[in-house]
Amino acid sequence: MINTKTEHPLTEELIELLHASGRIIEIKKGSFLFQEGQHASEMYLILSGRIQISKMNAVGQELYLRLCTEHDIVGELTLFTEEPRYIFNARVMEDGYVAGIQLDYLEKALFQNSNLGYQFIKWMNDHIRSTMTKFRDLVLYGKKGALYSTLIRLSNSYCLHKEDGIHITVPITTQDLAHFCGTAREIVSRMLTDLKKRKVISIDHKKIIIHNLDYLKRENDCENCPVSHCTID
Numbered sequence: 001m002i003n004t005k006t007e008h009p010l011t012e013e014l015i016e017l018l019h020a021s022g023r024i025i026e027i028k029k030g031s032f033l034f035q036e037g038q039h040a041s042e043m044y045l046i047l048s049g050r051i052q053i054s055k056m057n058a059v060g061q062e063l064y065l066r067l068c069t070e071h072d073i074v075g076e077l078t079l080f081t082e083e084p085r086y087i088f089n090a091r092v093m094e095d096g097y098v099a100g101i102q103l104d105y106l107e108k109a110l111f112q113n114s115n116l117g118y119q120f121i122k123w124m125n126d127h128i129r130s131t132m133t134k135f136r137d138l139v140l141y142g143k144k145g146a147l148y149s150t151l152i153r154l155s156n157s158y159c160l161h162k163e164d165g166i167h168i169t170v171p172i173t174t175q176d177l178a179h180f181c182g183t184a185r186e187i188v189s190r191m192l193t194d195l196k197k198r199k200v201i202s203i204d205h206k207k208i209i210i211h212n213l214d215y216l217k218r219e220n221d222c223e224n225c226p227v228s229h230c231t232i233d
Contacts, residue, residue, distance in 0.1 A: 011119050015071055017109060018045040022099030027051070033074065033090040033098065040078035040086050042100040046070055049096015050170075054089045054179065064179040065131070067093070067157075067170070067232050076124065078103060130231060138182060141220055146181035147191050148216045151201070153232040155210055165202075165211040173206055180232075 022042075027033060027049055034040070036056060046068055053066040053074060065088065068074055078084035084103065110117040137149035160167040174192065178185040195201045200212045210216070217224075 014116060014119050014123070015045070017116065018043075018073070018101055018106075019047070019099050021105055021109070022101040025098050025100050027092045027096050027098055029092050029095050031092050033092060034086045035089050036086055038086050040075060040084040040103065042102055043073060043075040043078060043106060044090075045099040045101065046072045046074065047097040047099060049092065049098075050094040051098075052091045052093050054091065055087075056089065061182070062089075062179050063182045064176065065134070073123075074098075076127075080107060133225065133230060137220065143181055143183045143187055144191055145220050146183070147177060147188060148220045150177060150180045150232070151208065151210060152213070152216050152220070152222070153230055154208065155213055157231040165209045166213060168208040168210070171206040172208060 022045060024047070025033075025044075033044060033051060048070055051068045051072075051074055052064060053068060055063050055065060057063070066072075066074075074090050075086060077087060110120055134149065134153075138146045141149070154168045154170075154172065155166045158169045160169050174189050175185050177192075178188045181188060192201070192203070196203070198212075198215070200210070200215050202209045202211065216222075
């Protein structure tokens with residue numbers, strides 16, 4: 001069974017509005033859609049490609065927050081704010097296209113259409129709950145908990161189920177995992193080696209195969225929350 005991405009919570013009506021009202025922008029791998037601190041005038045709907053959302057601290061350490069793909073929204077935290085500025089970085093990981101929607105236009109549409117406003121608030125609520133569970137795992141369970149949480153989220157977001165386990169369909173390097181966990185690559189490498197020795201995972205050409213998902217959940221005291229609250233996007 002293939003599950004390249006979990007069912008998206010955005011409704012067709014909301015996706016259509018964001019797509020139809022936006023200007024289409026081509027994005028290229030390695031470039032930034034926006035960077036932290038820049039003035040914000042648009043929010044974006046991803047039509048194709050992949051975008052990594054991250055935060056940089058004062059000493060230059062980067063923390064990955066989301067890996068976004070088709071029909072994900074980025075830059076949404078600039079809505080309904082005075083003199084909005086982007087608070088994250090949006091780096092393009094794979095060529096594609098996005099629709100850029102003017103913030104004032106979208107704000108007006110959400111005010112005028114109560115059903116649309118409700119749909120957007122519901123999506124924002126799910127998105128915030130997902131973000132909070134990520135920080136919970138990082139703060140309460142440390143580096144190991146952050147790694148296990150990231151692997152569980154990858155299994156809910158980008159996976160191919162086979163007889164030997166759950167194949168993560170996007171390439172993830174040790175450095176990528178370190179950025180998701182907010183720690184050093186060497187620490188993540190040691191934890192991955194331990195998981196491989198325990199036959200919990202294996203790695204083939206930068207693609208992770210999870211053989212024992214229950215072990216990861218058990219070690220992280222998994223609460224079996226809805227999948228929509230436990231993804232990498």
